[in-house]
Ligand SMILES: Cc1ncc(C[n+]2csc(CCOP(=O)(O)OP(=O)(O)O)c2C)c(N)n1
């Protein structure tokens with residue numbers, strides 16, 4: 073065991089996989105010499121050589137497109153998009169090819185690529201550095217979308233992602249890259265994709281979140297306890313495929329659900345959770361399912377970002393309404 | 398010029414040397430002393446703004462900032478010639494002297510990097526686009542602006558900027574191709590400052606130069622010493638004349654060096670050495686222009702000292718004024734997204750206000766306990 077933050081645990085997962093499987097390659101902008109702008113790939117080039125860990129030219133489309141080619145040829149590329157806001161030039165490759173290659177060729181060719189990208193707000197960044205657009209990947213048939221919230225999960229999920237035969241969008245909550253430290257085993261372990269985790273048992277309200285919002289929810293839950301509300305907290309860990317069973321079981325038990333995320337409200341992951349609550353737990357519902365999510369706006373620049381973000385207090389405000397409905 | 402300094406020759410177009418001596422009289426631009434002096438002062442101003450913003454950032458009064466210093470001559474060559482009413486400017490994000498020339502107030506620049514959208518639209522400028530954070534995605538807009546100028550029979554020019562890293566993108570390629578096919582009046586200026594964050598040009602491209610890429614599009618191109626104000630001035634003059642006459646776009650590769658970090662969050666010593674920086678320091682655009690002016694007794698150290706003092710005072714005052722008058726209202730998050738007020742947004746805004754009221758009451762009751 074070693075104390076690691078998310079940056080270190082992802083670095084550790086990449087290191088292990090590079091060591092274990094010589095088909096794993098890691099690349100992207102500033103990934104090699106510099107070790108990534110967030111230092112997630114630090115020293116990997118030194119350890120594994122420039123042929124396997126390297127800087128690419130600045131072009132997201134071909135970063136992903138070339139990874140698809142390598143994957144078809146049997147490699148296991150793990151590419152980094154510097155910020156999720158810069159993935160858009162690569163959407164054509166992601167949607168038109170990465171997600172479709174297996175289906176198009178009836179399984180003859182596959183594209184087991186992992187696309188890593190830091191996402192989310194709360195870091196006082198310039199435009200395009202704060203969004204949470206996981207929904208459009210989750211909405212794209214053929215992709216799996218994974219978002220860890222702890223160093224332990226980040227490592228185990230990334231290892232599963234690299235070993236997965238399907239393409240994975242692996243979104244990293246950059247706001248908590250270094251904020252959470254935890255004991256993480258140094259050896260290899262995997263956390264299954266598609267399994268949510270109940271972080272805290274509770275009876276009154278089911279709260280569902282992922283990524284950096286888990287911490288905010290935990291703070292809100294402590295406040296709610298003082299108000300006599302007992303919350304069950306579920307960390308989705310995988311956005312698609314959604315662990316419907318875990319979610320539905322919990323909602324059936326509590327009869328109330330609050331979903332918390334940084335994404336814009338409309339047509340988001342939260343919309344799916346609302347649908348699930350109605351489809352799978354309708355008869356158990358005692359309050360309207362609720363979303364505590366971003367406005368349907370562009371994430372404001374830092375001076376206005378606090379309006380947009382989900383804070384423990386804002387979560388509590390909505391949570392109490394649902395609990396007391 | 399574009400035939401003499403043809404990109405396939407790989408030659409660098411220079412006019413003065415590192416000591417400010419004219420080494421290329423034939424191509425020395427027609428420019429009067431007062432314009433040169435003004436250009437120097439503007440560059441000095443931009444550099445002072447730049448360095449002061451970096452120091453404000455260190456004090457925690459500015460968020461992430463991408464410094465421009467070392468690259469001033471590239472923007473200044475345009476700033477000294479741009480028709481601020483009529484020409485379009487399509488920046489990347491490292492063109493500070495140009496923003497200031499084109500009507501950005503210091504307040505705008507500060508607000509932008511303090512994280513307020515009100516600084517993003519350059520208040521006094523009719524025809525300058527905001528900075529473009531997604532690299533190179535602004536170039537297609539320049540093509541469209543050029544097309545509009547052409548349709549409107551306006552004899553003006555679009556100046557579009559991008560970095561060396563940006564030349565690797567699909568948008569760069571597509572914009573070059575469209576521009577030449579449509580023969581639009583766009584001057585593309587690539588600020589080749591040797592790096593895209595940590596990635597050096599030889600990792601970015603297999604080509605020896607960026608200028609030579611123009612050939613693939615059938616476009617005029619030239620490789621210029623971007624730290625030589627006069628060379629840049631000449632090249633921009635010829636390119637804009639060429640474009641304005643309707644002959645088509647031109648690609649200028651401005652060879653320069655980012656003297657500072659990529660942004661205030663970057664540590665350049667991860668990927669380059671002090672020695673390399675010192676080599677480039679000899680080519681500093683301000684130093685070279687200052688030598689030129691001092692040689693002609695148009696400028697001296699005393700003038701500079703005095704001017705710097707005034708600049709610093711002005712900048713500090715503007716910064717304090719900005720800090721003291723900043724405000725950001727909830728409405729601003731919602732009001733500019735659509736032409737009309739959408740129900741969803743009205744409801745979300747209202748809900749937020751309810752939350753604020755609840756929060757205020759809650760705090761009150763906590764205090765009363
Ligand atoms: C599409 C896109 N990908 C990645 C980034 C992150 N990023 C910001 S600046 C930069 C390097 C840009 O290099 P260059 O074009 O040479 O401009 P310079 O910063 O040197 O002025 C990168 C990769 C971005 N802003 N946009």
Ligand SMILES: [Mg+2]
Pocket residue numbers: 560561562588589590591592593594
């Ligand atoms: Mg550059």
